[in-house]
Amino acid sequence: MNYVIGVDLGTSAVKALLVSREEGAVTAEASREYPLYHDYAGWSEQEPEDWVQATLEAVREVAAEAGNPSEIKGLSFSGQMHGLVLLNKDKQPLRRAILWNDTRTTKQCRRIEEMVGEERLLSITKNPALEGFTLPKLLWVKEEQPELFAEADSFMLPKDYVRLRLTGDAAMEYSDAAGTLLLDVGRKEWSREICEAVGLPFSLCPKLLASHEEAGTLQEDIRNATGLEEIKVFAGGADNACGAVGTGILEEGTVLSSTGTSGVVLAYEKDAEKDFQGKVHYFNHAESDGYYSMGVTLAAGHSFSWFKNTFAPDKSFEELVKLAESSPPGAKGLLFTPYISGERTPHADADVRGSFIGMHASHTLGDFVRAVMEGITFSLQESLSAFKAQGKNVQKVVATGGGAKSSFWLQMQADIYNTPVVKLKSEQGPGLGAALLAAYGLGWYASLQEAAGEFAEEAERFEPETENVLTYSRLFPLYQEVYASTSSLSTALKDFR
Structure with a gap:
């Protein structure tokens, strides 16, 4: 048997799915919850280390179901969008992650509109300045916690940080980067224009990968913690993008x-x-x-x-x-x-x-x-x-x-x-989409459409x-x-x- 693992890093819990190539089905799943912090009205934060430990436990549980770890060939991620994980030069988080449902950044949104221009922002990022996106969070930390921000070397989104911890390689992929308000969506590159307009160092932006691209292999300590071998890890996607793949x-x-x-x-x-x-x-x-x-x-x-x-x-x-x-x-x-x-x-x-x-x-x-x-x-x-x-x-x-x-x-x-x-x-949604990205990255399917076709089977239809x-x-x-x-x-x- 050959398997891939899809990891879906949600807001309240992480879910890991073990997907069989031969059976064309999810053969095992496991989930672990982690806390959410609301220290003030409108704030929503999590500890990045909680994600990592919960992911390791869930992956270890589904990996054990495969029997032989050598049969697990790849792993990929789906993750909650927009959350800010700010890292220092040693790739350590400087503070808790600020999540997608945090609403403290209204002032920063209005400032982005002034500094970039609403029409220009839409033409580059295809999206308006909303509290949920990542750029307003970066500006909030810069303005409200300047000493901490001075230590910042880069930023990650939630699932990209977990992948960094598993592989040691820092990167972000396009579907999640598109939710930061810093990506030129059409050109698929970080926007220097926006960084300069809002006064952010362009060096904060990590390298970019396609969702199915290989993003490294598991580090030794992670292999020991999960029972997996040195398998390939693929970039993955935003939860909604992976949900679209899985359905x-x-x-x-x-x-x-x-x-x-x-x-x-x-x-x-x-x-x-x-x-x-x-x-x-x-x-x-x-x-x-x-x-x-x-x-x-x-x-x-x-x-x-x-x-x-x-x-x-x-x-x-x-x-x-x-x-x-x-x-x-x-x-x-x-x-x-x-x-x-x-x-x-x-x-x-x-x-x-x-x-x-x-x-x-x-x-x-x-x-x-x-x-x-x-x-x-x-x-x-x-x-x-x-x-x-x-x-x-x-x-x-x-x-x-x-x-x-x-x-x-x-x-x-x-x-x-x-x-x-x-x-x-x-219905497995984002976690299945992540697994299919790994399967496609491994070359098991000629296209994502072919991969999804094996799983997204219609059960019932309702006519108007x-x-x-x-x-x-x-x-x-x-x-x-x-x-x-x-x-x-x-x-x-x-x-x-």
Whole structure:
């Protein structure tokens, strides 16, 4: 047997997958959690060493399942995006990592817009200045912790730091670098112009690799800690890019709709010059010649879990979905906006808050649950609408995450998107995508498309139902009006939070 390992470094835990070439399947998996630190409001940090130790434990567990370590040929990574790991000249972290969901950098975002220019920033990086990206974090450390910043020699993103610890080689790959606001996405090179405009040393930027390129081999201490041999380690990709690989989003016409804590709508792109004017994200894909556009709902599954925990803690998610099934499309005129943590796409607004609109005395718990599920899906539809407005022909949507666990919700997505929605037989997402990058790097497959074709098999398909499509086509414009009608109220209510 021959195996590869895919490591997915998430925000709350790392997952390792052992993938068999001969069986074309995931044969073992293991995960380890690590803490998240919120020392102040809006701060979100982690200790890089926690990632390393958790990764070693998870890899050791799945490696043992292979039986013979010589049968494991390669390893690659998927990782949470945007997080800043600042290193000194000895490649040691200078502080905790500042994560993607840290919101302390609003002032730095406005300064980037002033120093670089909003239009110029979009033309180079394809993305606006948002708190989640890496460049604002670098500027925050420079301004708020200048003595520490003076020791900085380079920076890494989370999975790239773990790979550095495993191999001793420092590098970053394009799909994650695209989320820093420092990469010229079209040219696939660091932007000296942006570094000079914001006053950052260009030397902070590490070398760049393609996602399937070899990035070194395991060091001796790592081999001893995991039971692995001197296997090849490949660069890997950002979690969303790897998720796209693992679900087969590698050609035009297929879109990913992922409903996790946050929600993602992701589409494959071939054109580096497509201009969404910052309304959706635009990044380099893990597939070396591709790109992907992406919209984000900050509180997708989180809105559902918040509602359950707040209003129906004694009921299971399955019971709540069953209640929602008794409510008609449109939930008897009840709309929900999932802005409970602010919003990202298409409204980059950290202050806006969620709402129920249209409540009346005859509404039941089932109506509220259905409104929450519809509101989450309407938010994802906003990203899909932006894709279609650019002329994208969306032939099918691959649904993953919590939104794919219920046939009822899958049908709702097909009706709101007015597009066939499919569920895959096996859903391993980013970790599988990382494993497939290793398999492709080893030469097991002629292309990533061929590799993904063995794993991204369709299990069920849901076609839009005409009557429901008509109902939702009337409701969606009303949903879109809620943001404009409530954003000023959200701002006015800040003093009372």
